[in-house]
């Protein structure tokens with residue numbers, strides 16, 4: 189079915205320079221980032237673009253999940269450690285923890301979907317090795333107080349910015365607030381190479397450690413040859429990005445500023461249309477910094493959210509319930525003994541209350557300003573659907 193606002197962002201930009209750069213990679217037949225001829229790789233070009241964007245050092249990697257694993261390892265997490273994970277997130281944030289044999293524990297969110305500092309204080313103990321905060325659907329959470337609190341205690345903050353490339357909060361780019369920021373370039377992301385990820389950090393020693401760990405711990409000489417006898421070599425894993433991925437991302441990155449400006453403009457107009465008609469949207473810590481990849485509608489309850497999704501679909505508008513529950517409610521986590529009551533820790537009530545109600549409507553880059561009214565009408569019609577209208581406004 190053709191929809192007005194497909195959940196497609198970076199993947200809508202695969203022509204022009206993307207094709208030109210990819211065809212250069214193909215004609216050079218150099219798919220691997222480490223080359224012997226001294227010519228800068230596409231990976232290193234992309235890392236430079238990311239560094240310019242975030243004001244951090246950057247390492248290009250194979251996926252957001254791999255980047256989370258690398259970040260956790262470099263943060264010192266190993267088997268048996270506990271990691272506090274923002275309860276309202278994609279399962280990958282918690283599964284990166286379990287993949288290292290460590291134990292994810294939820295920490296609750298605020299209504300703006302950042303980590304709740306009061307809950308963080310309550311949960312922190314000497315078993316906690318790191319904390320993962322998450323930015324949801326282009327809305328960057330304000331993690332500055334969390335970063336300060338953890339920094340004073342020497343506990344690393346990993347920012348899962350997989351859904352927030354291009355977003356900022358109070359002028360600070362997503363990924364640059366924590367000790368390590370993690371990005372994803374999977375198919376549905378703001379920059380998309382099918383799979384792909386990165387780590388950014390203001391701390392050069394962490395950037396070097398991430399690059400090394402993700403390159404099987406090797407030290408490389410000027411010709412790209414690896415060495416594991418060097419005293420700086422370590423045990424690592426392979427999480428490298430290919431040159432094809434990096435070339436795609438270099439091209440999309442060149443257009444990012446313009447794409448974000450367009451999305452923010454569309455979002456502002458759409459937000460004005462729907463809020464004027466009484467639709468309630470989720471709180472954002474800094475709306476002007478949102479990447480505006482989505483607008484988040486706060487439905488009254490889960491039934492209302494489902495009804496909204498169906499009504500919008502009938503009008504050819506995409507609106508998804510992001511994750512209908514905190515990650516630990518999925519059976520895969522329960523079966524592994526990782527639900528809060530199984531771990532003997534508290535659940536995350538705000539995340540449990542908000543998750544079933546949040547409906548994300550994509551602001552696709554290809555949208556025209558003339559389609560905003562159409563989108564606004566579909567959202568409003570869905571929100572005030574006759575089957576759900578009684579009681580709207582309760583339970584906010």
Ligand SMILES: Cc1ncc(COP(=O)(O)O)c(C=O)c1O
Pocket residue numbers: 251252253254277278280281322348350351371372373374383384385
């Ligand atoms: C919040 C969040 N964390 C982590 C990931 C994992 O990224 P990837 O799919 O690149 O492994 C995603 C991807 O969808 C995500 O949305």
